[in-house]
Amino acid sequence: MKKVPTGFPETFLWGGATAANQIEGAYQEGGKGLSTSDFAAYKDPYTSGKVDNFTFNVSSKELAEYQSNEGAYQFPKRWGIDFYHRYPEDIALLAEMGFKTFRLSISWARIYPTGLENQPNEEGLAFYDKVFDECAKYGIEPLVTMSHYEMPITLTEKYNGWLSRELVKLFEKYARTILTRYQDKVKYWITFNEMNMNLNSLYTGAGVLTDLLPPGKMLEATYQASHHQFLASALAVKAAKEIIPEVKIGCMINQIESYAKTTKPEDQLQSLKSNQLNMFYPDVQARGEYPSYMTRYFADNQIELAIFPEDAGILMAGKVDYVAISYYMSHVTEAREDASKLAGSFDSPIKNEHLALTQWDWPIDPIGLRISLIKLYDRYGLPLFVCENGLGAKDQLTSDNQVHDDYRIDYMREHISQMREAIKDGVELMGYTSWGCIDLISCGTSQMSKRYGFIYVDQDDSGQGTLTRYRKDSFHWYQQVIKSNGTQL
Ligand code: BGP
Numbered sequence: 405m406k407k408v409p410t411g412f413p414e415t416f417l418w419g420g421a422t423a424a425n426q427i428e429g430a431y432q433e434g435g436k437g438l439s440t441s442d443f444a445a446y447k448d449p450y451t452s453g454k455v456d457n458f459t460f461n462v463s464s465k466e467l468a469e470y471q472s473n474e475g476a477y478q479f480p481k482r483w484g485i486d487f488y489h490r491y492p493e494d495i496a497l498l499a500e501m502g503f504k505t506f507r508l509s510i511s512w513a514r515i516y517p518t519g520l521e522n523q524p525n526e527e528g529l530a531f532y533d534k535v536f537d538e539c540a541k542y543g544i545e546p547l548v549t550m551s552h553y554e555m556p557i558t559l560t561e562k563y564n565g566w567l568s569r570e571l572v573k574l575f576e577k578y579a580r581t582i583l584t585r586y587q588d589k590v591k592y593w594i595t596f597n598e599m600n601m602n603l604n605s606l607y608t609g610a611g612v613l614t615d616l617l618p619p620g621k622m623l624e625a626t627y628q629a630s631h632h633q634f635l636a637s638a639l640a641v642k643a644a645k646e647i648i649p650e651v652k653i654g655c656m657i658n659q660i661e662s663y664a665k666t667t668k669p670e671d672q673l674q675s676l677k678s679n680q681l682n683m684f685y686p687d688v689q690a691r692g693e694y695p696s697y698m699t700r701y702f703a704d705n706q707i708e709l710a711i712f713p714e715d716a717g718i719l720m721a722g723k724v725d726y727v728a729i730s731y732y733m734s735h736v737t738e739a740r741e742d743a744s745k746l747a748g749s750f751d752s753p754i755k756n757e758h759l760a761l762t763q764w765d766w767p768i769d770p771i772g773l774r775i776s777l778i779k780l781y782d783r784y785g786l787p788l789f790v791c792e793n794g795l796g797a798k799d800q801l802t803s804d805n806q807v808h809d810d811y812r813i814d815y816m817r818e819h820i821s822q823m824r825e826a827i828k829d830g831v832e833l834m835g836y837t838s839w840g841c842i843d844l845i846s847c848g849t850s851q852m853s854k855r856y857g858f859i860y861v862d863q864d865d866s867g868q869g870t871l872t873r874y875r876k877d878s879f880h881w882y883q884q885v886i887k888s889n890g891t892q893l
Contacts, residue, residue, distance in 0.1 A: 408830045412823075412890040417545065417834055420498065420841020420858070421507035421792050422487070423552035423597065427844045428511065429484035434527040437517025440565075440611045441554040442483065443470075464613045467561060485844055485861045486871050491535050493873065494842055497859055499542035501879060502886035506544050507791055507837040508535070509552035509597065512578055518558035519574050524581045532582075536589040546590050547791065547837060549656070550579055550640060552597040553847065555611050565611025566629035569710070572636045579640035583647045591651060593644055594728055594791065595637035598658040600685040602630050603747040623747065624707045631709055634688050638722020652725045652834075654789060655689035657682060659729035659776045661769075662737045662749035663756065670739035678737050681748035683783065686727050690784045692720035704744040726834060727784055730792030731819075734759075734772035764796055764854065770818035777826040777833065787832040793819055794839035796846060796854040799876065807860045807876035816878070816885075817893045824890060838882075842873070858882050 425441035487494055498506055512519065514528030539546050555565070563570050583593075602610055603626060610629045617625050637655060644653045660682065664675035680697050687695045693716065702709070736754040740746070759767040773793070780788055795815040799807045816838060827833050840856030843863075852863050858879040863869035884892050 406830070409827055412827065412833075414889070415834075416889065417505040417547070417592075417789075417836070418886040418890075419503040419505035419507065419544070419547070419835065419837040421547075421837040421839050422509075422841065422844060423549065423847070424509045424511040424514075425483070425552070425554045426840075426847060427484045427487035427508075427842070429486045430488035431483060433488065434514060434531055435517060435525040436511065436528060437513040437519075438557045439511060439513040439554040440557055440560060443467075443557060463615050465615070467557075467613065471561070483845060485842065485863060487842075488531070490871070490873075492538055494859075495535070495538045495542065495544070497873060497875070497879075498841065499544060501841075501858060501883045503542075503544050503841075504886070505547050505592065505835055505837060506539055506841075507547040507549065507594075509549035510582055511554060512551065512575075513554070513556040515581060516574075516578055517556060519556035519571075519578070520558060520562075524585075529581075529585050532586065533589070536586060540589065545592060547592040547594065547789075547835075548582075548586070548590050549594045549597050550582065551575070551595065557611070560611040560613065564613055564616065566632050567610075567612050567625055569632055569635075572632050572639065575636035576639040576643065579636075580643045580647070583640075583644050587648045591648065593640075593651065593653040594656045595640050595653065595689075595724075596633055597656055598730060599630065599633055599637075599655070599689075600657040600682050600748065602626050602633075603681065603750060620706075623705050623745075624709070626747070627702070627707055628709055630685070631711060631715075635715060635718050637689060637724075638692075638719050641722040641724055654726040654728045655686055655724045656728040656730070656791060657685050659731050659780070660749045661734045661772045661776050661779070663734060665736050665738035665754055668739070671737070674737050674739045674743055677743065678735075678746065678749040678751070679779075681746070686724075686780070686784065688719060689722075689724050690727055690786055692723040694719075701744070724786070726787040726789055727780055728789040728791040729776065729780070730839065731773050731776060731790060732793065732839075733766045734769040734775075735767075762795060763798060764849070766796075768795075768815065770822040773819055774822040774826045774829070777823065777831045778829055781826075781831040787834045789834045790823060790836045792837065792839040794856040796840075796856050798853050799843075799855045799860060801860055801862070801874065805874050807874065807878075809876045809878045812876075812878045813881045816882070820885065820890060820893055 431442050515524050517525055536546050641653050644651045662675045662678040664671040735749045736756050756767050759769050795812045799809055801807055842859040843855045843857035843861040846854035851865050853865050858876055860874040860876050862872045
């Protein structure tokens with residue numbers, strides 16, 4: 405029988421996570437092209453405070469507006485926390501907490517401004533070189549997401565994003581460029597951030613103008629775009645193994661465990677099916693083929709995908725080394741008439757009376773994290789990585805520049821305890837990078853005031869502030885957690 409650790413292994417990768425478009429700023433510097441996330445920024449009227457959720461979904465109207473008035477088109481300056489210029493200070497703070505790893509993403513549009521160039525943009529490549537060198541100074545291993553909810557906007561204009569198979573080879577070119585360039589600096593990679601969020605109306609990095617889709621074709625488009633991302637991910641995995649022999653490259657989903665509302669078998673079946681639809685994503689990426697349960701789902705929903713004969717081989721040759729998850733909440737589902745049309749555990753969440761909610765009504769469920777880890781490990785037998793988790797809250801900076809975020813400490817203590825239990829249950833867990841380790845722009849709400857960090861960044865929802873960084877109480881707490889390797893929570 406395999407020996408199971410009694411706590412966090414010595415090699416455990418403690419750290420924090422970010423994404424390029426939520427921290428970098430400097431959207432027009434260093435030869436960067438415009439990306440889909442810049443359009444999200446454009447759409448966000450900071451001053452009115454009114455933002456639609458799922459801002460990353462560019463519409464054809466907005467795009468046309470931009471195309472007809474390109475020269476004069478003004479994007480808001482603020483999008484991020486100026487990491488592009490302040491990365492030495494920020495990484496020094498992460499190092500002070502004792503970070504072993506730092507998850508960040510590379511902006512595709514910094515490397516290939518339109519996605520179409522034959523030669524990469526040297527200035528963009530050099531920027532990440534500097535960031536990785538800064539990490540290396542402190543012995544911090546970068547964990548790099550190749551695609552975190554953004555891509556060059558040109559690929560939306562020209563191809564309607566991931567709906568087009570053309571993107572597969574363009575992404576492979578980008579992946580090979582960054583893998584080759586950073587082969588001596590980056591060992592840990594993730595291909596796509598939360599690919600299963602495509603199910604939540606294609607809003608993520610898919611760059612699809614959904615308003616152009618024929619009526620009733622949304623679900624089919626979602627799975628077609630996902631198919632192309634699967635191919636791109638598999639080709640990136642294959643390239644990574646060729647270029648970096650010791651690489652660890654994973655897939656990632658937003659893990660939302662779906663509990664059945666009652667013990668009624670119909671509810672139980674619905675919860676099983678909802679969970680399957682989320683697991684579809686790691687199923688393909690970890691097992692290298694489409695699971696059989698999707699055949700009926702596609703038939704029930706009149707989904708016909710363009711899958712080429714060579715695709716099976718590509719998927720099988722591109723299986724990941726580990727499965728990463730973001731974990732924020734669980735959901736509850738019940739049997740419904742239209743059950744076969746549902747897209748996964750994101751549909752119609754029902755209130756779970758046993759769980760408290762965050763200020764943004766996300767149910768707080770640390771045990772759900774343990775359940776998720778156990779189920780995922782049972783399913784794949786692969787190492788797991790919790791690469792996002794955390795509490796979005798409205799923090800207050802006191803007059804003496806303190807942030808007393810004991811609620812965040814409580815949240816994290818409980819989640820980390822449950823990870824430790826999962827490890828004792830036999831789960832192989834590689835690391836934990838809490839989300840937004842330094843305050844950043846929230847992706848779902850575009851707000852600065854939805855803060856996750858150990859480090860407070862002085863900027864408000866309208867982009868005003870000095871951008872000065874302050875250590876919160878949780879900074880000192882997490883420092884202790886890492887120092888004690890998770891024994892002192
Ligand atoms: C995940 C994304 C992150 C992030 C986080 C928190 O889905 O990968 O980019 O922002 O959720 O979400 P929000 O910013 O909406 O609170």
